Amino acid sequence: MLKQIKWLWDNMDRRYHARHIAAICICVISCVLLLVNPALSQRLIDDVIMAQNPEPLLGILVLMLAAKLGREGMRYLMVIWLEKDAQNVVYNLRSGLFEKLQYNDMRYFDDHRTGDLMTRMSADLDWCRHFLAFIDYRIVDSVCTFLFACVYLFLVNWKLTLMMLLITPMLLLISKVFSKHIRPRFVFMRERLSDMNTAAQENIAGNRVVKAFAREDYEKERFDEKSKAFMDAHLRINKLWLCFFPIIELLANGMMLVTVFLGGVFIINGELTPGELTIFTGLSWAMSNPMRELGNLLNDLQRFSTSAAKVMELHYGRPSITDSDEAVEHGRMKGKIEFKDVSYNVDGKPILKDVSFTVQPGQTVAVMGPTGSGKTTLIQLMARFYDVSGGEILVDDCDVRQWKLQQLRGGIGTATQDVFLFSDTVEGNVAFGNQALTLDEVKDFSRRAAAAEFIDHLPEGYDTIIGERGVGLSGGQRQRIALARAMAVKPSILVMDDTTSAVDSETEQYIQAQLRQLPFDCTKFIIAQRISSMREADLILVLQDGRITERGTHRELLEKRGYYWQTYCLQYGIPMEEAV
Numbered sequence: 001m002l003k004q005i006k007w008l009w010d011n012m013d014r015r016y017h018a019r020h021i022a023a024i025c026i027c028v029i030s031c032v033l034l035l036v037n038p039a040l041s042q043r044l045i046d047d048v049i050m051a052q053n054p055e056p057l058l059g060i061l062v063l064m065l066a067a068k069l070g071r072e073g074m075r076y077l078m079v080i081w082l083e084k085d086a087q088n089v090v091y092n093l094r095s096g097l098f099e100k101l102q103y104n105d106m107r108y109f110d111d112h113r114t115g116d117l118m119t120r121m122s123a124d125l126d127w128c129r130h131f132l133a134f135i136d137y138r139i140v141d142s143v144c145t146f147l148f149a150c151v152y153l154f155l156v157n158w159k160l161t162l163m164m165l166l167i168t169p170m171l172l173l174i175s176k177v178f179s180k181h182i183r184p185r186f187v188f189m190r191e192r193l194s195d196m197n198t199a200a201q202e203n204i205a206g207n208r209v210v211k212a213f214a215r216e217d218y219e220k221e222r223f224d225e226k227s228k229a230f231m232d233a234h235l236r237i238n239k240l241w242l243c244f245f246p247i248i249e250l251l252a253n254g255m256m257l258v259t260v261f262l263g264g265v266f267i268i269n270g271e272l273t274p275g276e277l278t279i280f281t282g283l284s285w286a287m288s289n290p291m292r293e294l295g296n297l298l299n300d301l302q303r304f305s306t307s308a309a310k311v312m313e314l315h316y317g318r319p320s321i322t323d324s325d326e327a328v329e330h331g332r333m334k335g336k337i338e339f340k341d342v343s344y345n346v347d348g349k350p351i352l353k354d355v356s357f358t359v360q361p362g363q364t365v366a367v368m369g370p371t372g373s374g375k376t377t378l379i380q381l382m383a384r385f386y387d388v389s390g391g392e393i394l395v396d397d398c399d400v401r402q403w404k405l406q407q408l409r410g411g412i413g414t415a416t417q418d419v420f421l422f423s424d425t426v427e428g429n430v431a432f433g434n435q436a437l438t439l440d441e442v443k444d445f446s447r448r449a450a451a452a453e454f455i456d457h458l459p460e461g462y463d464t465i466i467g468e469r470g471v472g473l474s475g476g477q478r479q480r481i482a483l484a485r486a487m488a489v490k491p492s493i494l495v496m497d498d499t500t501s502a503v504d505s506e507t508e509q510y511i512q513a514q515l516r517q518l519p520f521d522c523t524k525f526i527i528a529q530r531i532s533s534m535r536e537a538d539l540i541l542v543l544q545d546g547r548i549t550e551r552g553t554h555r556e557l558l559e560k561r562g563y564y565w566q567t568y569c570l571q572y573g574i575p576m577e578e579a580v
Helices: 002-010 014-033 036-049 057-103 106-111 114-156 158-165 168-205 207-212 216-268 274-316 375-382 405-410 426-430 439-448 452-456 475-488 505-515 554-560 563-571
Strands: 337-346 349-359 364-368 390-395 412-416 493-497 523-527 539-544 547-552
Touching (some): 002 274, 014 057, 036 057, 057 274, 114 158, 114 274, 158 274, 168 207, 168 274, 207 216, 216 274, 337 375, 349 390, 349 539, 364 375, 375 412, 405 412, 426 439, 426 475, 439 475, 452 475, 539 554, 547 554
Parallel strands (some): 364 523
Antiparallel strands (some): 539 547
8 A cells, every 4th residue: 555655646746745745744733733622621620610710711711712723724724735736646647547548559448448447537546536635634633633642641640541542452453354354345346336337338338229229228227237236345345344333433432431430530539630531531532533533544545545556557557569669760651561471369369360462652452351351450450559470561661560659650541430530520520630731621631532512511511510429420421531531641551441331332433533633642551342442453452261362453353263253243243154
């Protein structure tokens, strides 16, 4: 836990360190002021009431009021400072974690659920804030209050103080047992919270699929199951706490009983004055209340520890794909692509096997093959979303692992079949990769992607806000905006992964014509199932089971009478025995 506290401290701006320490010091001083009123109460009883001397009364009352107001004012300032410091740390951490997520590789997101990551960015971070704003000063407050009260009471009457302290060892033993059993339960509860958030996130993101299949009742039951698991985990913690809390209360109240009973005996024996007994009764809560707080503090500390561990895991995580130490700066990418005996495995399962081909700058290469043959993986390896398991991929005769990631990916414009559009204007989505675009350029690239016509009919045109993930647009419209976005970065390599799968044949022909007339030079990488999308390509690759089984031009592949020829016949309704 000390490691986690140090981590929080290191993530606080240095200019706030002194203020945070000052706030803790104020907490200590306020604990000292806590002793003033019991001491003045002793004088009030012994020197005023018992002595029947009203002269010091006004001065004592004024001092008691001043001590109370001073303590509350100092604690108000302390809480304000601590909350500001806690918010500063959470702001720094949240910004840092978001940056981490931006630069984490795709494998990380494959292995971690969105709901779990959102829990770390919200609930877990809030417990880090709670520690700095509340838990740490409550610990200092409880410890200092107990110690100062013990020292002061020891000076008043050490015998009675020792008898009151006999209860403390039992409390420490019980606390140790409680702490041992509570941590694994908090870890379990944290996982159930993550499961519940993941279920909610998936349902909200996929709500149209749920409605399309009329699975609302099933999803409700599924979420209820996750929610109940979280509730049960929470209840198990509360049950454990309820077993511990009555013992704490019993011991704390036992301390009060010891004070009253033995204090009365000491007064009878002349070892204690009525005023001094008032000090003991006034400060007995200062010794017993930290005991009551102990359970809550242990509870909160375990929750903080569990949450901080999850946040630290994300904070200290390092992406597996980063810029190599040997990475060099390049000029504008020319667009030459070369795969040399490339293989790629996932958990020991081969996805690509010995893939080799070369594409010259400005050429168009098309890839087709059955689902799961590894077509999209080619793109992901070329942009270094993943690293090859064997062989190498060269861009402009340089291994992609020797390119700086920003420069490599900045030279590749990608439009995929599974389109993600942001909750932004149409213009903002098209210009997402190139913020320097003018509105005229946005319109030009939209026209080339056959998107201008339907955009002009939107309520606000290019200023129309697109709903989350492109809600309100058809699949073909989303694909065309995504293609315009890919072209707008003026890439050296333009990748189109089934980009025109949801558009009609006439629109597809228009897009193909526009791609041949782009105002910049680029190599085109097309993944498609339609023969019409690839028949003009300079090189067509057929990928089956992770291997290239056919390669050549449209005419050459028809002559081979393999997978490409069979697909051609099926799509154009030509009996295979009649196909040329």
